[in-house]
Amino acid sequence: MGQGNKGLSVWGLTMLALGTVVGGSFFLGSSVAIRAAGPSVLLSYVIGGILVYFILSALSEMTVANPVAGSFRTYTEQAFGRGAGFTVGWVYWTGLVLAMSSEATAVSILLRGWFPALPLALLGSGIIVGVTLLNLLGAKRLSKLESGLAAFKLLAIVAFVLIAVALIVGLGTRGAGPVGLGVARGQSLMPGGIAGIAGSMLMVMFTYAGFEVLGLAASETGNPGITIPRAIRYTIVLLVGLYLAAITALFLLLPPARVSEQISPFVSALSLYGLGWTGTVMNIVLVSAILSTMLASVFGLGRMLRSLAEEGHTPEWMRDRTDIPFRGILISGAAMLAGLWMGMLLPQGVYLFLVSSGGFSLLFSYVIIMASHYRLRKRHGSPLTGQHGLRGYPYTSWIAIVSLVAILASMPLIPGQGGGLAAGVMFVVLFSGIYALGVMRKTREPAGFRRQPFQVPAIMAQMEAAEELEGKKEQDTMNE
Numbered sequence: 235m236g237q238g239n240k241g242l243s244v245w246g247l248t249m250l251a252l253g254t255v256v257g258g259s260f261f262l263g264s265s266v267a268i269r270a271a272g273p274s275v276l277l278s279y280v281i282g283g284i285l286v287y288f289i290l291s292a293l294s295e296m297t298v299a300n301p302v303a304g305s306f307r308t309y310t311e312q313a314f315g316r317g318a319g320f321t322v323g324w325v326y327w328t329g330l331v332l333a334m335s336s337e338a339t340a341v342s343i344l345l346r347g348w349f350p351a352l353p354l355a356l357l358g359s360g361i362i363v364g365v366t367l368l369n370l371l372g373a374k375r376l377s378k379l380e381s382g383l384a385a386f387k388l389l390a391i392v393a394f395v396l397i398a399v400a401l402i403v404g405l406g407t408r409g410a411g412p413v414g415l416g417v418a419r420g421q422s423l424m425p426g427g428i429a430g431i432a433g434s435m436l437m438v439m440f441t442y443a444g445f446e447v448l449g450l451a452a453s454e455t456g457n458p459g460i461t462i463p464r465a466i467r468y469t470i471v472l473l474v475g476l477y478l479a480a481i482t483a484l485f486l487l488l489p490p491a492r493v494s495e496q497i498s499p500f501v502s503a504l505s506l507y508g509l510g511w512t513g514t515v516m517n518i519v520l521v522s523a524i525l526s527t528m529l530a531s532v533f534g535l536g537r538m539l540r541s542l543a544e545e546g547h548t549p550e551w552m553r554d555r556t557d558i559p560f561r562g563i564l565i566s567g568a569a570m571l572a573g574l575w576m577g578m579l580l581p582q583g584v585y586l587f588l589v590s591s592g593g594f595s596l597l598f599s600y601v602i603i604m605a606s607h608y609r610l611r612k613r614h615g616s617p618l619t620g621q622h623g624l625r626g627y628p629y630t631s632w633i634a635i636v637s638l639v640a641i642l643a644s645m646p647l648i649p650g651q652g653g654g655l656a657a658g659v660m661f662v663v664l665f666s667g668i669y670a671l672g673v674m675r676k677t678r679e680p681a682g683f684r685r686q687p688f689q690v691p692a693i694m695a696q697m698e699a700a701e702e703l704e705g706k707k708e709q710d711t712m713n714e
Contacts, residue, residue, distance in 0.1 A: 242455045246377035247465040248472070250451060253384040254444030254530035255473060256391075257523045258340060261516065264441060264481070265499045266648070267434035272490045274424040275434050276481055281637075282438040283474035286445060288634040289600050290466045291624045292607035293449045299618035301458040303559075304541025305449035306603045311545065313609035317669045322602050323542045324665040327535060329595025329658065331566060334531050335573025336589040338362050341524040344517055358574045365528045366567030369536060372558050373454045376533060383526035390519040391476045394500055398483035401507055435641050436593075436648050441477070443596045445469060446603070447530055450537045454557075459619070532570075536563035587653040594642065594658025601638045604631055 242250070267275050296309045304311075304319075307326070311319025335358075342357035349357070369376060424430060448465060455461040480500075488503040498520070504512040539562035543553040554561045577585045608631040610618060617623030624630055646652035 242373055242377055242451055242461070244461050244464045244468065246374070246381060247448060247451055247455060247461060248468040249381040249384040250377050250530055250533070251445050251448050251465065251469045252388065252472060253380040253526040254447045254534070255442060255469075255527075256384065256387045256476075257444070257527035258337070258520055259437070259443070260441040260477070261500065261520055261523055262498050263437055265493050265495045265497075267437040267441075268481075268484075268490055268493045268499060269495060270437070271426055271430040271434035272424065273485050274426075274431050275438070276478060276485075278431050278434045278438045279474070279477050279481060281431075282435065282442050283470065283477075285439070285600075285634055285637055286442050286473070287470050288624065288630050289603055290445060290448065290470065292631070292634075293446065293603050294462050294466050295618050295623040296607055296610065297449050297452045297462050298459050301452040301455070301462075302541070303450065303452075303454075303537045304545070305452060305537075306446060306599060306606065307538060307541055308545075309606045309610065310602050313606040313613075316545070317666065317673075318602075319545065320542070320547045320669045321662060321665045322599065323538055323547065324668075325658070325661050326595050326599050327538050327542070327566070328661055328665075329592045329598075330531055330535055331569045332573050332589045333592025333595075334528050334535075335362075335570045335577060336592070337524050337528055338570065338574050339577055341521055341528075344521050344524075347517065355575070355578055359571060361525070361528070362567055362570045362574060365525065365532050366563060366570075368529060369532045369563045369567075370558065370560060373451065373533070376529065380526060380530055383522050383529070387519060387523050387526060388472070388476060390515075391480050394504075395479050395483045397504065397509070398487055402486055432640075432644060433647060436644055436651060439597060439641055440593055442473065443593070444527065444530065445473075446596075446599060447534045450534045532563060532566055535566035538562070539565060586650070587657050590651060590654030591657035591661060592654070593651065594645070594654045595661070597638055597642050598658060598662070601635060601642070604634045604638070607631065608635075 264275075267278060271278055293306060297305065300308070300312075302308045304323070307319050307323040310322045338358040338361050339354065341361055342354045345357050346352060346354060368379065426433065448462065448469065452458050452462055484499055484503055488499065488506060492502060492506070493499045494502060498516050501513050501516045504510075536559040539548070539552065540554045540559035542548050543562070552561055552565060573589075577589070580588075607624065608628060611623065611627060611631075642655065645655040
């Protein structure tokens with residue numbers, strides 16, 4: 235079997251990315267963005283799609299040049315040093331662990347509607363154990379499961395668009411009032427102006443978040459130079475196309491004033507036309523969407539922890555020596571369980587403060603991806619792959635970095651997100667301090683007690699070759 239047939243395929247990688255991205259934040263959280271921007275949220279989704287394209291193009295260029303399991307954490311270390319790599323890796327891992335523990339709570343609440351006798355803690359723990367054990371099956375088997383779940387979510391979006399089209403042409407409206415252009419005529423295109431679009435960008439970026447799993451999975455593809463760029467193109471086209479189609483259909487069925495942040499806007503739109511049964515269907519879609527996101531996130535968490543361990547940023551016992559990072563996956567699953575139980579024990583305000591850092595950790599990682607690419611590209615002097623890299627560099631790099639920093643700075647303007655910014659900054663300071671203390675401790679140790687630096691195989695091979703050559707010279711001298 236040739237190398238190109240090994241590991242994750244283009245389609246498997248695309249579905250893994252879509253499985254991570256398309257989650258509860260779109261099916262439920264998009265209502266926040268719609269309330270802020272009205273129909274102009276379509277422009278927000280286009281802007282978000284362009285930013286994702288810039289970030290994925292930069293990540294793709296670095297990944298094809300160096301397809302390592304650590305992905306953006308490793309590239310950060312190459313660009314800015316070990317301290318930056320340590321901090322970014324642990325901020326990302328911690329934020330995502332807390333975010334996924336809250337996702338387990340959310341899906342438990344949905345499931346308890348069908349199983350009211352089961353306690354939330356038991357349901358949540360069972361879900362976390364399940365997604366952790368499934369990840370131990372390996373990337374290829376997991377990608378097949380993810381492909382099924384992702385396809386189900388995408389079909390749900392397509393089904394909504396088709397139902398909307400049927401209602402717009404007059405099928406099944408049951409005299410419910412204006413449909414299509416009749417609804418659109420009564421709407422202001424930009425009710426919140428530019429401020430509304432800016433205020434919606436945070437939630438829009440959250441609906442796109444998770445695509446960085448493409449980089450974390452790069453080391454498990456057979457031919458990264460072909461597989462990664464194709465998977466990125468498919469992911470961008472499918473994501474932006476489906477999101478824009480679904481939101482456009484939504485505005486042709488439901489006035490923004492009737493969108494509630496407490497219920498999925500898709501359920502509200504269909505219920506308006508006598509399709510109340512869609513509430514149950516949407517709950518099934520939401521459960522599968524969240525489970526799919528958790529599966530793919532644990533996949534990324536295990537690879538991130540393995541990368542940290544391989545660089546000596548964790549205790550030695552955390553290092554995996556197999557293709558599947560069993561220890562990284564199990565430790566991540568245990569941390570999610572701890573996060574779930576912490577949510578049961580801590581006051582709600584404190585827990586939400588910590589959990590909301592998950593959004594910060596993702597956006598922070600995207601800023602670092604762009605900054606690392608800019609630094610490495612500037613150092614290299616040309617595209618890292620020797621082919622076409624990020625289009626419009628360095629201007630697109632500056633645009634993406636400034637836009638992402640502005641979105642991060644807007645977090646306090648969104649109810650409930652100010653704590654995420656504060657908690658995220660707290661984690662950055664915390665892990666930066668831990669690394670600095672570790673460096674100080676090592677510098678104070680006697681030279682004889684310092685650990686020897688890790689020798690990469692190439693260096694070891696050179697040393698062995700030199701020793702062999704020296705031995706051969708001695709033998710020749712003796713023979714003479």
